[in-house]
Amino acid sequence: MKQSRETVNVPACFISNHEGFLGTIKTFIEDFVVTEIDIHGLNVRAAAATRTSGAEENQTSTEMKDNSHCSFSQDSDVSSECGADTLLSSSESFDLDVILGQSVSEELEQFVLTLRDKRPVELELSLGSFADKHQRANVHRAVRHRFPFLMTVTIQPEIRVREDPDYRELSRLVTEDEAEDFFRFIDAKVRGSSYAFAPDDNKEHRTAVHHFLNRRFGKLVETKTFSDHGRTSISVRLREQGRPKKRTADERKEEEIYTAFTLCKENLETLEAISYMAAAFGVLPSDFTYAGIKDKRAITYQSMVVKKVSPQRLKEKTAEFEKRGMRLSQVRSVSEPLRLGQLQGNHFDLVVRNLKPHDAADTHSSATDVNTRLEMLVKEAVKNVKTKGFVNYYGPQRFGSGQGVQSDEVGLALLKEDMVSAVRLFFTAEEGDDPQSLAKKHFLQTDNAKESLALMPLSKARERLMLRAMNRYGTGPDGCAQAWLSLPHSMRVFYPHAYCSRVWNEAVAHRLATMGHGVKEGDLVWVQTHDNKMEEAAETSSPQVHVVTNLEEQAGIFKLEQVLLPMPGNTVKYPENAIGAWYQERLARDGLADCRFRVSGLKLNLPGCYRPLLAVPQNLSYQLQRTAGGEAAGGGARDMNSLALKLSFNLNSSCYATVCLREIMKSDL
Template identity: 25%
Template sequence: MRTRSLLGKPLLYFARSRVRPSCLSCSKTSSNSTLTMPKTLDEPDVGISCFVSSLPGFRGVLKHRYSDFIVNEVNREGEVVHLTSFDLPQECIDIKPEGESNSNDRDYSTTIESFRIICGDADAEALKMLLEKISSGSDLEIDPIILSPDSDKLHRSDVHNFFKKNFNFFITDTVEGPDDKSKCVRVRFSSGQAGKGGSNKRGKKRKGVYGTDREGGRFDSRGSDSWHLGKFVRFHLYKENKDTQEALGVIGKMLGIQTRAFGFAGTKDKRSVSTQQVTVFKVHPKRLAVLNDRLFGIKIGNICYVKEGLVLGQLKGNHFTITLRDVVVDSEELITNAADGLGKYGFINYFGLQRFGSGPIPTHLIGAILFRGEWKSAVDLILNPREGEREAVKEVREHYTEDGDIDEMLRNLPRYLVAERSILQCLKKCPGNYLQALKAIPRTLRMMYVHSYQSYLWNHAVSLRVQKYGISQVVVGDLVYCKDSLPEEGTVIDSSEIESNSADAFLLDASSESQPEEKLPVVKVVDHEDISKGAYTFEDVVLPLPGSRVIYPDNEVASIYHEMAEKDGISLTESAHGVKEFSITSMTGGYRRVYQRPVDYTWEMIKYKNDNESLAQTDLDIITGKVTADEKKDESTVVEGSQIVPKEKLALKLGFTLPPSSYATMAIRELLKSSSLAASQKINP
């Protein structure tokens, strides 16, 4: 086989900023490292410095509106996930779940009157209201009712038997009453059997406190083994300008379940319109469907039953529809060449700026401190005042720095600052235990710091690989996947695909618990025989994310990993401490493709006049029949009786699919030949 050149002749182009040394410096004469933090994190600071082609770019604005960035998940079957229907699944129409059929179709007035004789008016009315709530199909949480205090054990037995005989969808148990001498019968809705809130396998009653189960939590009626279909319900979650935690938090609150009950394959950008699959355990579809009238910026649809829930990484990728507004260019031919070039030549598969945090403290800086074992320094960096933050939050941090009042800081610190609050709550219980405070941060968030440093090294390594050897061919010493060990599509190979969004951290931490143990694919070092046979192309080249189970290229690229880590006071072969999760030698590591080309690539130029008009249809627009500005005809503005025609502007709309963990912003960077940070600026009015 001859050597194939996927990209044709070399079209390598470097940004003006060369690969920069680490932003971290470590004094060799002192155990305390010093940090040099850029005022504003830019791409060269994290190793993003090269382009694939020398085609000229142009100016355009990304994400002026959140609908300019549309993300649709691609599931494991390769299907693009869309919101297309609000209808209930046919199974819900044909078959009512156990409990609902009994409670909806029967008239319980006679039974309630019999119960009134046994327990009195107050308890009878409470039971009546509970039955009405169940029959209405309300999306509100169906809380248990606690009957009046009763010290007569025989009478309580009669009550239990009454419910067992007349209501197969209720379970009852005995809980402690409002005082030490009395007990109460608790009545709870179940889809068929006692689930986790009733009797346990040994037949012993669960005795809890007044109004709670034995563990002190609210009763969850979803544990029935008699659920008639798949144990999980899957739905398509459509959200506008909301992150995963916020959207599922709202839905969970309405359903009365914890956010961690939801499963999903990956997170999407907050400032976007996104559609993705979500699963939840034994929540009736009707309870989900009726939420749509009360949800703002969120919709639920395409509901169905499935046997298994989703976990992180179970996707093939994401399809993007991206609109660049206010395009300024000398000729449309330049846009045509650049847009065609992106589809033909692809882009360098850098980790985007999102990977390193949106705040003023880059996450890879904290990761480096953790690798060095400087626990107090890491805590201080997370808690201390920082430039560019909201004034109110900055003041809270400053007060804490001055007086160390943990209670005051917790009272005033926003709840979305998950890491800070977790640290403070631990320090309140264990003053001075900085390592324990760091471990109190939800696992996915604290691991984000160390993964970010891995990504930081990887970005610098790929820039050196491109600068040193170009992109037209594979060279001796490169790493490639073995042909018989290629990763399955949809499998995330680099350590974590989760971007640095602390608001999602708690949710992701819960979801990641069910991920299977990571298994790395086999890679090989390219030799002269591979080159002569033309067995591989530049598209096959991968680079490692540092860890204990990876190998490094057998060429000059390997040196940059060790050199940069050494400058930061970190060894890639020996740990500075015994805390495994903050030790790079205890991490598995991973591999990531150097080059990425968009799939299903399309583009079109659009003329528009109003900066705030939608230029791309979302899933919700299609369902509701809403048209975009591009489809409207003869649009004009009338002022004081005279017709004013707004100045026509140019936009570029792109559509393409990328695998998990590839950043669409890096594709846009290649297209515009400018920083993705600059492209995200607002249009000037």
């Protein structure tokens, strides 16, 4: 195999020695269909048939037939599995460009600048009319989330925004930056947290600030004066037992709502789809929970649960979502959210087109002879993978498919807590003049987040969130940290996970190349349960792990499919042989010899996990068929005798169909 960028990501090390063949995948979007298998072993497209039909199900107008496919067109970035770290942050942002529209959002930005520059009295801005009460609530929450020093008022159905008079009063006593920071501190409402104003040696002035704070926020905060190195300042602390804001009965009821649905998306990231839906409903991205992230360039079906959105509200948005490449079905009320990893695996229906032998340059064979040989090659390859499985590499989606900086490089910078480098790596552009690349290049060249934000396409949710944060907090280390914190936790943790995934891939390749396909002393394996069956899991942070002894190696007690390798983290143990030493050397080479696999400033914790060295597809079946329109090598001309391979199989969670195909075909995809 040629050493392309992909084979660096996914080493060319195989279990079987069959010849394989050439072919193309994802020629058409319907050639790659992924359907989640839930924790009960049910295909999520067919799961509705096992439920008791109720009024909620019967009224769902967006129900899809089990064998239907979506048909959309939407461009996005590449996505992949993120791992089993489920801690979520509450620091996600609403996208005002989506909620208000870009023109109104820009007017609001200009309104804020006018307030800060000219300080006009009683200046107001109309955000427009919103007939739906849920939409009005979304606007109120989104504006307050972005600009805590503003207040919104409704004169039905119009919403107007003006400066909060309390902010105006405080900004006369302290600097505007301090006033804004203080209001963000208040808006966060983290009990027991504190905020300190700049040193102030004027006692009368400090008294005026104390009086304002106690009069306006006395139920929430307590203030005191303290001295440090001869300078005196005011400290404000949120009360541990402050009187909580009284919520209405409707608000309390809304907090307890969980709505499940099946999401069908095409050519769209899971996280991008969530960002759009969150903005449309005025909730946080972390209010959406899911079991796993699916491929981008594919038709995918997966379960999701959203908090604080009723089934009826969800149904009202289905037509809007369909325009964005998302189709919702099986909408129903449930009692709890989903957890990352709460699935058994995925079912794949794939088509590989334009099949050719690896020595396709041989022009002396007839088309009939070539097809006969292909049938033999496919039969042998499928049989081998059915019985022997494949090396359980993390697939190329884990690292990104472009030619620029890849996700694992960003993750390494984050693990080193080099926030500025991580941001600049993230914004490294691909070659080309598409709007996203131009916006990234502009940021790297000018360091101007505001101008780059104006250039960045609305569909690029991650980039826009980070640019907004840097526009507000700057592009230094603190501003870059705020940029990463502006992303949902599931997005942030993706990058360190990508780095750990690359190390795991390299560890497997080194293990097989230096120690062979037998189980060796010091290897880690699954332990046997009381019923003499091996525990089954695709990836877990706390399996029953056993270290192979010399006697067990000599007796051949364990098989290669039982061997585990650790994903680096702060809770795993490493093999007690040469591979354990290799891990330490590999991490040290990247400057992570003493890494704790925690980035506290970004609320990231990587405990690590154990991943089976091999994966075996279940229910693998195939069918060869002639295609009436396959493209000949080099494109252009049609080959009426072209063969296509249809594959159907199940994989455990966090296993990659593209890696399984590499083992079958022995070729880059």
